[in-house]
Amino acid sequence: MLGFLLTRVGKAAVVLLCITVLNFLLIHLAPGDPAMVMAGEAGEADPEFIAQLRAQFGLDRPLYVQLWSYVSSVAQLDLGYSYRQNLPVLDLILQRLPATLLLSLSAFVISLGLGVLAGTIAASRQGKPADTLISTIALLFYATPLFWFALMAVLLFSVKLDWLPGYGFETIRSGYTGMERVLDIAAHLVMPAFTLGLFLMAVYVRMTRASMLEVNKHDYVRTARAKGLRPALIQRRHVLRNAILPVVTLAGLQAGQLVGGAVLIETVFAWPGIGRLMFEALAQRDYNVLLGVFVVSAAMVLMFNLVTDLAYRLVDPRIRTT
Amino acid sequence: MTHHTDTPAAPSAAIPIVRIEGLSVALPEGADRPYAVDHTSIDMYAGRILCVVGESGSGKSMSANAMMGLLPEGVRAVKGRILLGDENLLAFSEEKMRDIRGRRIGMIFQEPMSALNPLMRVADQIAEVFEAHGLLTPAERQARAVELLTEVGLPDPKRAARAYPFQLSGGQRQRVVIAMALALEPEVLIADEPTTALDVTTQAQILALIRKLQVERGMAVMFITHDFGVVAEIADDVVVMQCGQIVEQGPARAVLDAPQHDYTQRLLAAIPRLTLAPRAMPDFAPLLEVRDIRRTYVSGGGLFRPVRRVDAVRDVSFTLGKGETLGIVGESGSGKSSLGRCLVRLQPADAGSVTMEGREILDLKGEDLRQLHRRVQMIFQDPFSSLNPRITVGRTIADGPIAFGMSRAEAMDRARALLERVGLNAAAATRYPHEFSGGQRQRIGIARALALEPEVIVADEAVSALDVSIQAQVLELLDEIKRDLGLSLIFITHDLRVAAQICDRVMVMQQGACIEIGPAHQIFSAPEQAYTRSLIEAIPGRARDLAGQAA
Numbered sequence: 001m002l003g004f005l006l007t008r009v010g011k012a013a014v015v016l017l018c019i020t021v022l023n024f025l026l027i028h029l030a031p032g033d034p035a036m037v038m039a040g041e042a043g044e045a046d047p048e049f050i051a052q053l054r055a056q057f058g059l060d061r062p063l064y065v066q067l068w069s070y071v072s073s074v075a076q077l078d079l080g081y082s083y084r085q086n087l088p089v090l091d092l093i094l095q096r097l098p099a100t101l102l103l104s105l106s107a108f109v110i111s112l113g114l115g116v117l118a119g120t121i122a123a124s125r126q127g128k129p130a131d132t133l134i135s136t137i138a139l140l141f142y143a144t145p146l147f148w149f150a151l152m153a154v155l156l157f158s159v160k161l162d163w164l165p166g167y168g169f170e171t172i173r174s175g176y177t178g179m180e181r182v183l184d185i186a187a188h189l190v191m192p193a194f195t196l197g198l199f200l201m202a203v204y205v206r207m208t209r210a211s212m213l214e215v216n217k218h219d220y221v222r223t224a225r226a227k228g229l230r231p232a233l234i235q236r237r238h239v240l241r242n243a244i245l246p247v248v249t250l251a252g253l254q255a256g257q258l259v260g261g262a263v264l265i266e267t268v269f270a271w272p273g274i275g276r277l278m279f280e281a282l283a284q285r286d287y288n289v290l291l292g293v294f295v296v297s298a299a300m301v302l303m304f305n306l307v308t309d310l311a312y313r314l315v316d317p318r319i320r321t322t
Numbered sequence: 323m324t325h326h327t328d329t330p331a332a333p334s335a336a337i338p339i340v341r342i343e344g345l346s347v348a349l350p351e352g353a354d355r356p357y358a359v360d361h362t363s364i365d366m367y368a369g370r371i372l373c374v375v376g377e378s379g380s381g382k383s384m385s386a387n388a389m390m391g392l393l394p395e396g397v398r399a400v401k402g403r404i405l406l407g408d409e410n411l412l413a414f415s416e417e418k419m420r421d422i423r424g425r426r427i428g429m430i431f432q433e434p435m436s437a438l439n440p441l442m443r444v445a446d447q448i449a450e451v452f453e454a455h456g457l458l459t460p461a462e463r464q465a466r467a468v469e470l471l472t473e474v475g476l477p478d479p480k481r482a483a484r485a486y487p488f489q490l491s492g493g494q495r496q497r498v499v500i501a502m503a504l505a506l507e508p509e510v511l512i513a514d515e516p517t518t519a520l521d522v523t524t525q526a527q528i529l530a531l532i533r534k535l536q537v538e539r540g541m542a543v544m545f546i547t548h549d550f551g552v553v554a555e556i557a558d559d560v561v562v563m564q565c566g567q568i569v570e571q572g573p574a575r576a577v578l579d580a581p582q583h584d585y586t587q588r589l590l591a592a593i594p595r596l597t598l599a600p601r602a603m604p605d606f607a608p609l610l611e612v613r614d615i616r617r618t619y620v621s622g623g624g625l626f627r628p629v630r631r632v633d634a635v636r637d638v639s640f641t642l643g644k645g646e647t648l649g650i651v652g653e654s655g656s657g658k659s660s661l662g663r664c665l666v667r668l669q670p671a672d673a674g675s676v677t678m679e680g681r682e683i684l685d686l687k688g689e690d691l692r693q694l695h696r697r698v699q700m701i702f703q704d705p706f707s708s709l710n711p712r713i714t715v716g717r718t719i720a721d722g723p724i725a726f727g728m729s730r731a732e733a734m735d736r737a738r739a740l741l742e743r744v745g746l747n748a749a750a751a752t753r754y755p756h757e758f759s760g761g762q763r764q765r766i767g768i769a770r771a772l773a774l775e776p777e778v779i780v781a782d783e784a785v786s787a788l789d790v791s792i793q794a795q796v797l798e799l800l801d802e803i804k805r806d807l808g809l810s811l812i813f814i815t816h817d818l819r820v821a822a823q824i825c826d827r828v829m830v831m832q833q834g835a836c837i838e839i840g841p842a843h844q845i846f847s848a849p850e851q852a853y854t855r856s857l858i859e860a861i862p863g864r865a866r867d868l869a870g871q872a873a
Contacts, residue, residue: 218436219431219433219436219437220436220437220438220439220440222392222431222437223431223437223438223439223499223502224439224450225392225423226390226392226423226424226428226429226431226503227423227424227450227451227454227502228420228421228422228423228424228425228451228454228455229420229450229453229454230420230454233454237439237442237450238439238442241439241441241442242439242440242441315441316440316441317440317441317486317488318440318486318488
């Protein structure tokens with residue numbers, strides 16, 4: 001087990017290094033640099049001023065020197081300095097990361113939990129009204145674009161019904177503390193988390209349903225019936241446990257996508273996460289922030305995958321021994 | 323294994339434990355016949371094994387499933403009664419049936435590989451039987467599980483109890499399934515083809531186990547099988563079914579030795595005989611020379627993991643003559659299929675040489691390899707998955723010749739001719755594989771292999787998935803075509819009866835090595851190796867063959 005962990009962490013480190021290098025090179029392929037943007041904003045295009053800015057940011061050095069200095073500082077957990085915001089990039093990201101993690105994890109739990117639950121119900125009532133209803137709703141979620149749902153949700157629950165706050169992380173200057181603050185944040189979280197989780201939930205519903213119907217045909221389900229077990233127990237212990245394996249695999253792969261999907265949702269709901277930080281940095285050519293966000297999200301995706309693989313080893317004994 | 327001593331015929335006064343009376347099981351609309359089981363009556367007595375024999379689709383499993391209340395969706399028992407004691411099971415609610423299952427009627431299934439939940443420990447799966455009926459405490463259940471595993475003869479039952487199914491062999495898994503079925507000491511045991519998927523030696527062990535447990539507990543056993551060898555080995559009484567109806571029933575001796583019904587006679591005649599007269603062995607000119615061929619599977623072995631090596635084929639040498647049929651027999655995992663695949667170059671060999679008319683074929687590449695594939699063709703085991711379901715049968719057969727430059731029209735003409743040659747209608751060329759039965763598909767497989775006019779055909783378990791009567795027809799066809807076209811045939815099989823019937827010479831493989839090779843009659847009548855002897859002795863119904871020879 002420990003050997004497995006070390007192997008996987010080692011592989012993850014190599015992948016992370018490749019991603020960092022690749023991102024760095026890609027960003028430098030794009031036209032424009034921070035010096036140009038800053039100079040442009042200052043309303044002055046004096047070549048000498050730009051050259052001075054570039055020298056100050058180290059942008060005048062050859063690319064490979066810049067790459068080396070970036071990679072080696074990332075290795076020491078130093079993500080550089082944002083000249084736009086006058087703050088170290090790591091601080092900026094750490095400020096925003098909890099909000100994003102909260103959003104992504106909530107969406108993940110909602111999508112997986114509700115998805116598997118609804119899929120199980122649909123499978124055990126195959127062809128009956130409950131199945132039709134669940135399958136139809138899942139198809140609807142599957143086919144509708146995220147941002148449309150986000151906007152409609154704001155219109156309905158926030159503007160029209162005034163049940164939930166429509167934007168932000170918490171009520172500003174409310175002075176809430178303790179439990180009050182937790183509830184306030186939870187209320188703000190509901191809409192973005194659900195909207196972000198809807199698409200994946202639809203995927204898991206469909207997958208759980210199909211997988212359970214498939215497993216139902218297996219011989220060991222017949223064996224279980226021949227023992228005289230109750231149907232509910234057979235469904236839970238024999239069918240669901242086996243049917244959920246492919247869902248776990250997919251969920252692990254999709255967890256990375258949640259981080260990506262968060263950019264859109266954070267923008268719509270003004271959620272102060274790293275998605276929005278990245279969007280702003282992109283517009284301002286704030287290389288260090290942009291790269292830092294890439295590195296951190298890549299690390300998160302790798303971590304999600306590792307956790308999935310560990311979870312998979314827990315549920316499937318066949319993986320453990322190979 | 324010797325033939326068991328005959329149990330005395332059931333006294334007519336004895337009361338049957340199970341009495342199936344006029345049972346009819348209706349199939350859903352659109353099936354090939356209205357009733358899976360049609361007005362069938364069977365009596366089962368304590369302490370006796372009743373074999374229900376028939377080919378696939380004869381309704382034998384459906385009767386058993388009806389007894390368990392486990393009929394597939396859409397299939398219903400519409401007429402008759404199934405009496406257990408004096409209660410009619412067909413009138414029971416699902417709730418009451420659940421109480422019967424496991425407690426009063428136990429069941430063993432055909433496929434031990436898939437009959438156990440892959441994610442649960444063996445002991446937990448056995449403990450579930452007690453749990454289902456609300457018996458014992460969890461700790462007692464676990465203890466009983468270990469006892470049961472001991473009883474069914476698993477080595478190291480404590481460890482087996484903690485094992486997951488994938489850590490056990492097929493025979494061991496079948497023992498676990500038997501332990502589960504017997505946990506609550508049911509009065510009736512239903513065994514649905516419990517040994518069909520097992521190797522012959524394992525089969526003999528499992529049959530002996532079922533016999534032993536049945537005698538110890540005085541159970542009534544319904545043993546469903548398509549194999550008359552197994553029937554001869556284990557049955558007290560026999561029921562022969564065809565198309566949902568019973569065509570013959572009676573004590574085993576009577577049915578086997580003096581079958582009355584035409585269908586029973588045909589089934590019995592279709593069983594390949596073990597007793598062979600020495601075949602004329604012409605001097606075959608050597609065609610294929612195999613020297614020290616080796617195939618090693620390497621698995622695992624990443625950057626940080628140790629490598630696992632399995633020698634699938636170890637330094638096997640033999641010569642195949644022109645026009646000869648060579649049988650390769652062995653248990654599963656003996657390397658016979660790997661050897662076959664290496665010869666056809668579907669898989670690389672790691673060492674050794676194979677020469678065809680003096681030319682090395684193991685290192686052929688590109689166009690030369692293509693030409694080799696034309697001369698050496700393969701017939702596969704599974705007639706259901708070896709044909710592309712989206713391509714017409716004619717196209718499947720014609721594809722090879724087209725690839726070698728024949729015009730499409732000419733290739734289709736040949737496909738039609740070949741279909742007639744293998745006993746199908748030329749019009750079959752425009753149809754799709756799913757429209758054919760297993761035996762017909764295997765004929766199509768043969769036609770496909772013949773399309774390129776090969777010199778050597780490697781048939782890997784080509785008849786193993788077929789019913790005996792169909793098997794006999796396909797074997798006959800293969801033999802006839804082989805003689806007409808002067809083909810050489812390598813016939814890979816785990817079924818020694820089949821090998822005995824068709825092969826000139828037989829090679830026995832064990833753990834990747836060839837341990838014995840010689841003329842078929844010699845291998846079967848005077849095997850030199852102990853392993854070969856044990857394989858032959860394990861063939862079900864062998865005692866009957868020998869008795870028949872003596873008579």
